[in-house]
Amino acid sequence: MADVLALDDTGPAELAGEELRELYRLMVAVRYLDESAIRWQRQGLIPGYAPQLGQEAAQVGSGYALDMSRDFVFPTYREMGVARTVGVDMVEYMSTHKATWHGGLYDPKASRFAPIQAVVGGSVLHAVGWAHGQTLDGAPAGELGVAITYFGDGASSQGDVHEAMNFAAVMKAPVVFFIQNNGWAISVPTERQVAGGSVAARAAGYGMPSIQVDGNDVVAVTQATAAALAHARAGKGPTVVEAMTYRRGPHSTSDDPGRYRTLEEERTDGGEDPLARMRARLLADGIADEAFFEEALAAAKAEEEQIREGINALGPRPGTEMFDFVYQEPTQALKAQASAWREESEHV
Amino acid sequence: MSEHTTLSDLEAAQDNTTAADVQQESVQNFPEPADAGATETMSMQQALNRALAEVMTENPRALILGEDVGQLGGVFRITDGLQKKFGEARVFDTPLAESGILGMSVGLAMAGYHPIPEVQFDGFAYPAVNQIICQVGRMNYRSRGTLPMPITLRVPSFGGIRAPEHHGESLEAMFAHVPGLKVVSPSGPNEAYHLLKYAAARQDPVIFMEPKSRYWQKGPVNAGADAAGYSPNGSRVVREGKHLTLVAWGAMVARCLQVAELAAEDGIEIEVLDLRWLKPIDAEGLAASVAKTRRAVVVHEAPRTSGLGAEVASTITERCFGTLKAPVERVTGFDVPYPSGDLEDEYIPNIDRILYGIQRVLEYRRG
Numbered sequence: 001m002a003d004v005l006a007l008d009d010t011g012p013a014e015l016a017g018e019e020l021r022e023l024y025r026l027m028v029a030v031r032y033l034d035e036s037a038i039r040w041q042r043q044g045l046i047p048g049y050a051p052q053l054g055q056e057a058a059q060v061g062s063g064y065a066l067d068m069s070r071d072f073v074f075p076t077y078r079e080m081g082v083a084r085t086v087g088v089d090m091v092e093y094m095s096t097h098k099a100t101w102h103g104g105l106y107d108p109k110a111s112r113f114a115p116i117q118a119v120v121g122g123s124v125l126h127a128v129g130w131a132h133g134q135t136l137d138g139a140p141a142g143e144l145g146v147a148i149t150y151f152g153d154g155a156s157s158q159g160d161v162h163e164a165m166n167f168a169a170v171m172k173a174p175v176v177f178f179i180q181n182n183g184w185a186i187s188v189p190t191e192r193q194v195a196g197g198s199v200a201a202r203a204a205g206y207g208m209p210s211i212q213v214d215g216n217d218v219v220a221v222t223q224a225t226a227a228a229l230a231h232a233r234a235g236k237g238p239t240v241v242e243a244m245t246y247r248r249g250p251h252s253t254s255d256d257p258g259r260y261r262t263l264e265e266e267r268t269d270g271g272e273d274p275l276a277r278m279r280a281r282l283l284a285d286g287i288a289d290e291a292f293f294e295e296a297l298a299a300a301k302a303e304e305e306q307i308r309e310g311i312n313a314l315g316p317r318p319g320t321e322m323f324d325f326v327y328q329e330p331t332q333a334l335k336a337q338a339s340a341w342r343e344e345s346e347h348v
Numbered sequence: 349m350s351e352h353t354t355l356s357d358l359e360a361a362q363d364n365t366t367a368a369d370v371q372q373e374s375v376q377n378f379p380e381p382a383d384a385g386a387t388e389t390m391s392m393q394q395a396l397n398r399a400l401a402e403v404m405t406e407n408p409r410a411l412i413l414g415e416d417v418g419q420l421g422g423v424f425r426i427t428d429g430l431q432k433k434f435g436e437a438r439v440f441d442t443p444l445a446e447s448g449i450l451g452m453s454v455g456l457a458m459a460g461y462h463p464i465p466e467v468q469f470d471g472f473a474y475p476a477v478n479q480i481i482c483q484v485g486r487m488n489y490r491s492r493g494t495l496p497m498p499i500t501l502r503v504p505s506f507g508g509i510r511a512p513e514h515h516g517e518s519l520e521a522m523f524a525h526v527p528g529l530k531v532v533s534p535s536g537p538n539e540a541y542h543l544l545k546y547a548a549a550r551q552d553p554v555i556f557m558e559p560k561s562r563y564w565q566k567g568p569v570n571a572g573a574d575a576a577g578y579s580p581n582g583s584r585v586v587r588e589g590k591h592l593t594l595v596a597w598g599a600m601v602a603r604c605l606q607v608a609e610l611a612a613e614d615g616i617e618i619e620v621l622d623l624r625w626l627k628p629i630d631a632e633g634l635a636a637s638v639a640k641t642r643r644a645v646v647v648h649e650a651p652r653t654s655g656l657g658a659e660v661a662s663t664i665t666e667r668c669f670g671t672l673k674a675p676v677e678r679v680t681g682f683d684v685p686y687p688s689g690d691l692e693d694e695y696i697p698n699i700d701r702i703l704y705g706i707q708r709v710l711e712y713r714r715g
Contacts, residue, residue, distance in 0.1 A: 103490035115490045129455020163448035328551035331628035
């Protein structure tokens with residue numbers, strides 16, 4: 001397997017102390033919000049949620065490496081950590097879990113974060129199309145906008161992912177295929193999902209460089225993603241980054257992992273908690289102290305409170321919006337259905 | 349049918365017609381090319397090729413992509429010469445994967461382009477159905493209108509060329525059922541030229557179903573500036589009549605015109621309505637024609653059950669129930685997989701079957 005980090009002679013850039021502290025702050029904010037969202041669901045504030053517990057390093061690290069003035073994110077439904085890292089409005093993001101609006105209420109164009117996708121695989125192709133659009137726009141090498149597409153070991157089985165990788169490699173599109181291999185596709189483990197055991201290994205077949213990175217090491221993920229982005233930005237084409245991590249929680253708030261794995265397996269297979277690991281590193285390197293960690297947690301709690309209040313205050317969208325966004329130019333038939341709905345539901 | 353129904357029967361049946369004004373309106377809605385000097389005779393293939401060239405010239409964000417659309421000019425030569433004219437960046441071959449073509453088009457549209465993908469044959473749209481339904485049709489909605497999908501998907505459609513399996517499908521009902529899509533099918537060169545130009549200027553996705561058996565038939569095309577009065581919306585009456593309306597689209601329009609000629613020999617005046625837009629359906633146009641003729645037969649190549657003919661029949665019935673002389677009749681393909689070439693003449697509605705359908709409607713008596 002080619003190593004994307006080895007492509008450029010420069011090697012990975014060292015992260016400064018403040019960058020490392022910022023990565024930690026982001027991971028704490030994401031962890032706290034993620035755990036809170038499960039509580040929100042248990043309390044009846046939202047009907048469902050897909051936790052990302054254990055994937056903070058993969059999501060924060062990759063999101064942190066992006067240049068949001070020109071890059072574009074293509075998520076699926078478990079990328080809350082990426083959304084938070086790149087600055088998506090989190091009330092508008094979480095609105096999809098409140099069943100307010102499929103795809104979320106945030107403006108995907110302004111946020112440079114595509115609508116949340118509930119079905120995996122399909123959006124990987126969109127990243128390739130968007131990326132090829134950057135090539136057609138003609139930005140000079142070194143300044144290309146890059147599409148980063150997030151998917152998991154489960155989605156890697158979809159035909160669309162193969163088509164996307166092949167298209168991107170043929171067209172040398174500036175895409176980073178970012179796989180979070182978290183060990184499980186709902187109840188099916190990676191060994192019964194990914195032949196050969198690695199999605200990154202497939203890249204060789206498309207002539208693409210790839211790297212399998214420790215997905216629980218936020219610094220390693222940041223550096224690997226930065227290298228992949230630099231490769232694409234320079235016009236050298238797509239790459240695959242496979243972050244090896246572990247889904248520590250259930251697939252969703254409706255899932256029951258006890259039916260397919262034991263708590264003991266979770267403890268041994270989960271590896272080191274990415275948050276605890278980063279904390280130990282910061283302490284060991286003298287970059288942060290207990291006061292910093294307390295401050296980071298307090299900030300995360302304050303942030304969660306604000307988001308929770310926002311979600312709590314979020315009412316249902318007006319029913320007219322069912323009709324408003326189907327077309328740019330709505331048909332007469334749809335307008336007639338909208339008026340009939342209004343007359344019969346509001347008795348106007 | 350003259351054995352069974354005389355012209356005077358029909359005239360008598362017309363006694364309650366109240367739609368002289370409707371007839372007037374329908375004439376106004378469908379201007380023929382005004383200046384014969386401005387028309388050129390060309391095939392539908394040439395008309396589509398010309399429309400694409402003009403779209404590409406007028407809209408620098410328009411792109412053509414698909415299988416073999418570049419140097420080859422497409423297997424039907426619809427994109428012939430366009431790569432040479434507009435360059436490999438704007439007219440490009442993709443790998444052989446229809447979901448990839450449509451998924452990539454979604455991303456290009458998100459990047460501000462206006463993709464005009466080609467799916468080589470109708471049956472090859474099946475592998476792209478997930479992208480067409482879940483993405484092309486929904487991204488504008490999902491994104492609350494911030495990510496429009498101005499994608500014009502060209503699909504060589506319908507049967508009649510003795511092609512291999514999956515090369516002669518009629519997918520209009522499937523596409524028309526999907527929220528967020530619009531569906532149109534031209535019946536001849538002039539329609540092909542204007543409707544493609546119109547579809548490619550929209551901000552919504554349009555499935556453009558080209559009747560492949562009509563690609564090589566020539567007809568007048570008015571592509572000049574004096575075509576400004578052309579209306580690309582709604583249906584179009586292609587032959588006026590007063591006893592019965594034949595509703596058709598794509599290649600069936602030409603067949604229905606043949607049928608109308610034959611019926612005229614028996615004194616039966618048939619109106620032929622080219623529906624053109626299969627979504628949205630022109631309910632007013634259908635109602636105007638059938639309010640006048642009080643009888644309707646809808647003809648399509650697709651299988652009958654849950655075909656678009658049911659939607660047409662229901663639309664007519666909702667608006668014309670009080671004056672209809674007979675239930676709306678459907679003459680369609682059968683509920684079978686599209687047969688091999690030797691049997692396709694048995695499958696596609698032919699002149700005899702359409703005439704039988706007309707006869708059933710003309711002879712219908714209540715009670």
